[in-house]
Amino acid sequence: MYVWAVDVSFIINHLGEERYKYYGAVTPPLIRSSNFSFNTVDELRQAFASEKNVYLYTRGNNPTTEILRKKLAALAGADDALVFSSGVAAIAAAIMSHVKAGDHIVCVQKPYSWTERLLRDYLPRFGVTTTFVDGTNTDNYVKASTSATKVWMLESPNTFTFELQDIEALTTLAKERNIVTVADNSYCTSLGQRCIEMGVDIEVHSASKYYGGHSDMVAGVLLAGRETVKKIFETEWMNLGAILSPDEAWMMLRSLRTLPLRLQRIQQTTEEVVRFLENHPLVEKVFYPFSNSHPQYQLARKQMKWCGGLFSALLRLETTEKVEEFCNHLRAFLMAVSWGGHESLVLPACSFFPRGQLSDDRYPYNLVRFYIGLEDASYLIGDLQNAFDQDKAKNVSQL
DSSP: OOOOSSOHHHHHHTTTOOGGGGTTOSSOOOOOOSBOOOSSHHHHHHHHHOOTTSOSBTTTOOHHHHHHHHHHHHHHTOSEEEEESSHHHHHHHHHHTTOOTTOEEEEESSOOHHHHHIIIIIGGGGTOEEEEEOTTSTHHHHHHOOTTEEEEEEESSOSSSOOOOOHHHHHHHHHHTTOEEEEEOTTTHHHHOOTTTTTOSEEEEETTTTTTOSSSOOOEEEEEOHHHHHHHIIIIIHHHOOBOOHHHHHHHHHHHTTHHHHHHHHHHHHHHHHHHHHTOTTEEEEEOTTSTTSTTHHHHHHHOSOOOSEEEEEEOOSSHHHHHHHHHHOSSSEEOSOOOSSSOEEEEGGGGSOTTOOBOSSOBTTEEEEEOOSSOHHHHHHHHHHHHHHHHHHHHHTO
């Protein structure tokens, strides 16, 4: 079992809480106030000069949100953090803060869909172009870069077919070329993969996943050095206003208390489910970074301290209809997008394209993504076996 390299217990239970300010309250109170007052004109004048370290208006800073930022930064080994109203808002702020018209980005292929849309469809309207590359080969980032390249976007692993990038190798090469690295670390969390320590300039997360942990909030996190966070705070953060509300910041503080326990439980259960599927005759292949069959297994073990509950499998089912029947028979797995909550999920790739079509430009019809939540392994395995048996029973009944 992985031993966390940071003092997680202190961070999640005590850091930034300063209980003397709140009547000794064990849990920090939720401060919803949008506006904060001052005793003198000079105090107000100083607040206008820099909002980052004072409470003036909650679009800039808020006491509840500030506690969360301190904890998230400490968990990642970063100087500072900003919390956004969604993961893609954090990603957009990280990238847009470092490009202008005429600049170029290199991004790993098959990233999070809204990252791809931002880079492929939105930023070109403002003269920013992107090249997508196979990130399993570090040289591809270098070959795709030009004198106009300002950002390398990483996502290791991606969250459907789970290819990795060598983070330390890429950050070293990027620094030699004065290129900013942005890494989406949603899959592992900062506890499971130490992106900042491996040299990444900006680490981003969909905090709706493991940090939220209960499928009841949407949030994003940006982690970086103090000057980088200050720059983004004063531009993209304050101008675009995609802030996390104090209510949701308070909910995430609640969720952080159980983060290590949830991560450990999820990995233990996932390993049991993966073993079951790898040995099942109706499963052709499982895509999971900590599986011995993963082509980048050694890299995964080197740079990942924890492997999440998300993986995919290629099923030995001949038609889209059979894949749909399998998924429709599952009862313990909810059919839904996202992941990272308490509930187990299934997402078939065939739902991305019309029935009868055998693939799109990304995925084959028989690729199914699973997420393992907090249920017992035996319960989930029994449900999977039952769904496989339904197809077998149907075939027998037709004889």
